[in-house]
Amino acid sequence: MTEIKKATRDGFGDAILELAQNNKNIVALSANLGESTKLDKLKKNFPDQYIECGVAEQNMAGIAAGLALSGKIPFITSFAAFSPGRNWEQIRVSICYNRANVKIASTHAGLSVGPDGATHQSLEDLAITRVIPNLTVICPADYHEAKKAVIAAANHNGPVYIRLGREPMPMITDENSSFEIGKCDILKEGSDVTIIATGIMVNEALKASEKLAEQGIHSEVINCHTIKPLDEETIISSAKKTGKVITAEEHQIIGGLGGAVAELLSQKLPTPIKRVGVHDTFGESGTAKELLEKYSCDSTAIIKSVKEII
Amino acid sequence: MNTEELQDLARNIRKSIINMLAEAGTGHTAGSLDIVEIMVSLYFHALKHDPENPDWPDRDRLVLSAGHINPALYATMSEAGYFPKEELLTLRKINSRLQGHPHNHSLPGIEASSGPLGQGSSVAVGMALADKMDNKPNHTYCIVSDGEHDEGQIWEAIMFAAKNKLNNLTFIVDRNHIQIDGTTEEIMPLEPFAKKYEAFNWHIIEVDGHNFTEIISALDKKSTEKPTVILAKTIAGKGIPAIENNWQWHGKTPTKDEAIEAIKQLEAR
Ligand SMILES: Cc1ncc(C[n+]2csc(CCOP(=O)(O)OP(=O)(O)O)c2C)c(N)n1
Ligand SMILES: [Mg+2]
Numbered sequence: 001m002t003e004i005k006k007a008t009r010d011g012f013g014d015a016i017l018e019l020a021q022n023n024k025n026i027v028a029l030s031a032n033l034g035e036s037t038k039l040d041k042l043k044k045n046f047p048d049q050y051i052e053c054g055v056a057e058q059n060m061a062g063i064a065a066g067l068a069l070s071g072k073i074p075f076i077t078s079f080a081a082f083s084p085g086r087n088w089e090q091i092r093v094s095i096c097y098n099r100a101n102v103k104i105a106s107t108h109a110g111l112s113v114g115p116d117g118a119t120h121q122s123l124e125d126l127a128i129t130r131v132i133p134n135l136t137v138i139c140p141a142d143y144h145e146a147k148k149a150v151i152a153a154a155n156h157n158g159p160v161y162i163r164l165g166r167e168p169m170p171m172i173t174d175e176n177s178s179f180e181i182g183k184c185d186i187l188k189e190g191s192d193v194t195i196i197a198t199g200i201m202v203n204e205a206l207k208a209s210e211k212l213a214e215q216g217i218h219s220e221v222i223n224c225h226t227i228k229p230l231d232e233e234t235i236i237s238s239a240k241k242t243g244k245v246i247t248a249e250e251h252q253i254i255g256g257l258g259g260a261v262a263e264l265l266s267q268k269l270p271t272p273i274k275r276v277g278v279h280d281t282f283g284e285s286g287t288a289k290e291l292l293e294k295y296s297c298d299s300t301a302i303i304k305s306v307k308e309i310i
Numbered sequence: 311m312n313t314e315e316l317q318d319l320a321r322n323i324r325k326s327i328i329n330m331l332a333e334a335g336t337g338h339t340a341g342s343l344d345i346v347e348i349m350v351s352l353y354f355h356a357l358k359h360d361p362e363n364p365d366w367p368d369r370d371r372l373v374l375s376a377g378h379i380n381p382a383l384y385a386t387m388s389e390a391g392y393f394p395k396e397e398l399l400t401l402r403k404i405n406s407r408l409q410g411h412p413h414n415h416s417l418p419g420i421e422a423s424s425g426p427l428g429q430g431s432s433v434a435v436g437m438a439l440a441d442k443m444d445n446k447p448n449h450t451y452c453i454v455s456d457g458e459h460d461e462g463q464i465w466e467a468i469m470f471a472a473k474n475k476l477n478n479l480t481f482i483v484d485r486n487h488i489q490i491d492g493t494t495e496e497i498m499p500l501e502p503f504a505k506k507y508e509a510f511n512w513h514i515i516e517v518d519g520h521n522f523t524e525i526i527s528a529l530d531k532k533s534t535e536k537p538t539v540i541l542a543k544t545i546a547g548k549g550i551p552a553i554e555n556n557w558q559w560h561g562k563t564p565t566k567d568e569a570i571e572a573i574k575q576l577e578a579r
Contacts, residue, residue, distance in 0.1 A: 027443075048443070059432045059466035066373075066436020069414075069422060072443070074436075089426055090463075094433050097423045098414055 005168035008199075009107040011146025012164050013038025016075060016105075019154050020046045026154060028075045029064055031057045036166075037077035037107045057083045061090035061102070068100035073154055079113075080106035080122035080163060084129055095159050096134040103153045104129075104161045109139075110250035111278070111295055112167040112200065112288035121283040121291075126198075127255025129161040130228045136181060137228040139163040139249075139257075141202035142171045145225060148179035156181060165250075167288045169200050173223075184231040186238070190218035193306050194238040194245045198224045198257045201248040201276070201297060208302035217306065230260050232268070239271045244309045246274050250297045253277040274305040311354055316522045319354065319389055320346045324549045324576050326385035326398050332569035334402040337410070340559040341379035341455060344486050344544035347520050349386040352451060352482075356529040361391035364418040370448050371421045371437050375430025376455035376484060377411040378561075384408050384417075392419045428461030430454070431481070435467045438479035438537075449532075453482050457489030460498045465510070471537040472511040480532055481512075481539045484519070486546040488557035507539045519544035549576055 019026045020042050028039050029051045043050040053060040057078050064074035076083060083106055084091050095102045109122045129137050138153065138160060140146035146164060153160040160181075178185065187202070188209055197205035202223045209219045220238050224231065239245050245265065247258040258275030265271045278295050292298045311319075323346050331337045353359070358370045374383050381401060388395050393407070400406035407417040411425030421437070424430040434452035441448045458464060471479055485503065487494050494500050504514050513533030517524040519542030532538040546560075547553030550572045553564075564572055 051439070053470060054466070056463075056466035056470070058428070058463045059435075059470055062429050062432020062463065062467065063436035063439065063470065065422070066433040066438075067440045068436075069433070070371075070437050070440030070444075072440050090429055090432070093423060093426050094429045098433075 005170055006143035007166055007168045008140050008143060008146035008164040009038045009166060011140065011143040012105050012107070012150050012162070013041060015147040015150035017041050017045065019151065020049045023073070024049065025071060026073050027051055027067060028077060029053055029060050031055055031060045031078045031083065033078050037105070039077060057087040058090045061087040062094045064102040065094035065098055065100040068102045069098060073101055073103070075103045075105050077105050077107070079120060080109035080125040081120050084125055084161065085122060088128055092132050096132045099134055099158060101157055102159050104159070105150065105164060106162070107164040108166045109163045110165055110199065111283050111291040111297060112165050112250065114167070114288045114291060115285050117285040118282040123252045123278050123283065124255070125163060126227055126249070126251050126257065127259065130255070130260060134159055135228070136160040136226070138181065138226050139199040140225055141199060141223050142169060142173055144171060144173045144175055144177065145179060149225065152179060152181050163199065165200055170203055172203050172206060182226045182229045182231055184234040185223040186220065186234065187223050188219070188221040190220040191242055192218045193310060194220045194222060194242045195248060195302060196222045196224050196235060196245060196257065196261055197248040198227060199250050201250055204299040205248050205302055208299040208306065211299065211303060212306055217310065219306065224257060227257055227260055230264060232264055235261060235264060236269050239265055239269055244272050246276060246302060246305050246309065248276040248302050250292070251277050253279060272309055274309050276301050276305050313522050316350055316354065319350050321576055321579065323350065323382065323385045323389060325573055326388070326395070327381045328564060328569050328572045330381050330385065330398050330401045331563040332566055333399045335563055336402055337381055337563050338378040338561050339553060339563055340488060340546040340556070341376065341484060341486060342381040343550065343553065344519065344546050344548040345379050345382045345453065345484050346548070347522060347525055348453065348482055348542055349382050351522060351525040351529060353386050353390045355526050356451070358448065361419065364392065368448065371434070371450045373422050373424065373430045373434040373437070373450070373452045374412055375424055375434065375452050376427065376458055377424035377430065379455070379484070380412045383412065387419055393417070427458040428463035431464050431467040435471050435476065435479060438471070438476045439474060441478055442474070442476065449478050449480065451480050451482060453484060455484045456486060456494050456500055457497070459500055468507070468510045468512065475535065476537045477534050479537045481537070483539060483541050484544055485541050486544040488546045488560055490560050492557055504541055512536055513538040514541060516541045516543070520548055551575065
């Protein structure tokens, strides 16, 4: 663990630069948010691989599909609220039904966007992407994992959604940690309760786990960076061991990681579950820290849920 | 191919469309019938393509953004040799390769899935852009309907294509003046239509969409500097007097009896 904080969007920016340098078929499309989505270095160094679409997320998704059907590996970028928010149907048909090899990299996901308020805080993107056939859905936990996820997505043949955040956050993985699409990482073993977290909530889960340990509660912490395909094996075997499951995400508790885990366990191994995340409400303006606390996306909310379930 | 041969092809394709739609009992008749001369001009004149090798990397591309009029696409592809004509009667049926709206993974030769209006325009623009980036000499064609221009996405695609000077891209607009529930000018007026494209910095050619000489000459003199739009004035339901110029035939199909009558009329022409 280190004190340096970086945002997952920075992992995207660094990875895409590396990818573009090594493969001229890698292109990045911007909907007039190139700097916010961290494409500035790519634009400067490889201008031919940077495609400015203007504020037109639907067209951007379609153009990317056309590029992919002609052999390019396009990354479309915007805020998650607008892509996949605005252009969901273009992602569904032009990208996923066509099986076009497009990567959807979306920054500013979740409450941690902060002061911009509810309009810009995407809390539904995991739900609306996870439901589309042919689409892989990844939500990296930190800078390093984001970087690896972007490289893995480029090497994966097929559409991928990558959910990224704006806010610098602590790093919990490092350059050498493993990353495989569709494979959860067990960060901490425990026998009393399983905490399955995704994105920035992985760090909160680790913090919660430490505090719980002080009170004699031993939790297993799983980093579920791939929401789809879900790593059923790891989740089921941990649920079997602990018999109690908490999910944690910076997203609505409906339809995202919590929904996915509940669907899985209800079918294959009915287990008591508590879902930590936003409870069917919109966000508001505030600092990231204030919002995460107010909308129960922090270690305190996880600890509370663990106590309730135990 | 001379004009007479092209007209024979068009007649056969119209007969196929009527038979397909009567057999399916669902689908879009008016637009399918009016796009036939354009389909024939593309597949038998303009497009560089190989029915034996639909994935030929050096082919030109056609995206039918107005995916609902795909009976005309299927019937023309089958005339061109992509698949046997008998298969046409499986349109819209279970396990058919001829999906109700085109799907690229169902039928070889379909470049992109379409049907949700507006989407195909952007996909075609992306294909043309890819060819530009790779310095490929190919051309991308996209058939868009007039009603489809109600969608904002079309205008996003038009702006992007002009910005990038995609002189390897041609839109062909099926200007039949109808859409669902009424005429285009009642539902959402498009005129002055050509001026809109002009203002968006495209090269415009207006043609009679049933006149092979005009269509082919337009396809032969696309702009070398800008994207080109061929505004093709068509008669909805062209070829069958009972169907022509009537928006109520947008999504209605002929009964078996009406189909027999229609085929007779086509043969008499
Ligand atoms: C995004 C979207 N909205 C609605 C529809 C339903 N729809 C199919 S065709 C059509 C009318 C479009 O006008 P046009 O293509 O000009 O009709 P035509 O000339 O074929 O009668 C509509 C609204 C659709 N396919 N896609
Ligand atoms: Mg029309």
